[in-house]
Amino acid sequence: MGACRRGRPVPRFPKIECQTVTPVLAESAAPRSRTQRQSILKQIMGMPAGAIFLVFMTLQIVCITGALLYPDEFRYLSPQNLTILMKAIPVLGCLALGAGVLMIAGEFDLSIGSVYTFTAVLMASLVNTGLSAFIAAPIGILTGLLIGSLNGHITLRFGLPSFIVTLGGLLFWRGAVLLYNGAVQVRFDPEPVFTSLFSGTLFGINAAFIWIVLFVVGFHLLLHRHRFGNHVFATGGNRGAAEAIGINTSRVKLIAFAIAGGMAAVAGILATARVGSVQPGQGAGLELQAIAACVIGGLSLRGGRGSIIGIFLGVLLIHTITDVLLLLRAPGFYLDMFIATLIVLAAIFNHLIERRGLA
Structure with missing residues (x-):
């Protein structure tokens, strides 16, 4: 009453009906969920291996669906096919891990295929002599x-492009195989323990596949959780800036070259232990x-960008496509055409990401 006498009107609040609030909430819920889905997808794409992960998972869903619908015609999930995949993946995986570390450091090694063969022939011939x-x-x-x-020493000492140096190495070590042993197959008959360790099975899983998983974990920790990995990315991304903050970029590149050669030798060991022999070519x-x-796994051709998980997914994707085409009884040249197209598309995609500054 006092407030009314002083001319102050009593405030009246509008009555809020529940029916007027509910449509607003219903209208805002759908856009919010769409925004959340877009945000999750954007986060995945922003990861170093996000794009290749989505491609790989989509391919797996298609393959698994096809195998469940047509189990007799498309035997993708058969134990025999999965065993073949687990035996084939480690060889290319080891080569790609070594080459990938070197690519992140800003260099290439085209000789790893010849080094793979030469070291395998050397190992097999030493075993045949009784070692x-x-x-x-x-x-x-x-x-x-x-x-x-x-x-690495030749590349850095004379300032030559690693592409040229390792191209020469490719031809040199390919010829060294023929000089050392001739164009004949070399048998490999090691101790049974060695064979079990590198080509046996553990809980139904091929030993070589276990090795490549261990290598992936180790290289991931080395490149993404260790100071050396930071130096590799810095060296490949901007060598001048890396040297300005005290990083010995020549030493980093030399170690990366050595890793590429060492992993090529490991790939040769796994392949030779699996087959029991090695061919010169x-x-x-x-x-x-x-x-x-x-490249398919998201590594930049200019260096300084990439991930170990992306490299491994790139290997898995190549072997999955190879396996699918073989199961579909497609001609061999289809594989080369498809892989070639995938490489170019991946390179274009990586280039667009670099230009837009998304990575």
Whole structure:
């Protein structure tokens, strides 16, 4: 009453009906959910291996669906097919991991296919002379490390493009295989323990596949959780800026070259232990497949960008496509055409990402 006498009107609040609020909430819920989905998709695409992960998972969904609908015609999920995949993936995986680390550092190695063959022939021939495989295998890996270091030393000492130096290495070590052993197959008959360790099975999983998973985890920790990895990315991204903050870029590149050569030797060991022999020309073309897996996995051709998970997914994608085409009984040249198209599209996509500054 006092407020009314002083001329102050009593405030009246409008009555809010529940029916007027509910449509507003219903209208805003749908856009919000769409925004959340778009945000999740954008976060995945923003990850270093996000795009290749989406492509790989989409392909897996299609393959698994086809295998469930047509189990007799498309035997993608058969134990035999999965075993073949687990045996094939580690060889290209090891080559791609070594090549990928070097690409992130801003260099290339085209000789890894020839190094893969040369070290495998060396290891097998040493075993045939009576040496234990547990001694011959480390000698092969050491040889791969030395060859990679030699490539790096020549590249850095004379300021030459690594493409040219390792192209020469490709031809040199391919000829060295013929000079060392001739154009004949070399049998590999190691101790049963060595065979079980590198080509046996553990809980139904091929041993070589377990090795490549361990390598992926180790390289991921090295490049993404260790100071050396930061130096590799800095060296490949901007060598001048890396040197300005005290990074020895020549040392980083030399180590990356050695890693590429060493992983090529490891790939040779896994392949030779699986087959029980090595052919003089079996590594031809593997260097291009390894680089293709890296490009498909999101590595920049200019260096300084990429991820270990992306490299591994690139390897899985190549082998999955190969397997699908074989299961569909497609001609062999279809595979080359499809992989070539995928490489170019991946390179274009990576270039667009770099230009827009999304990575």
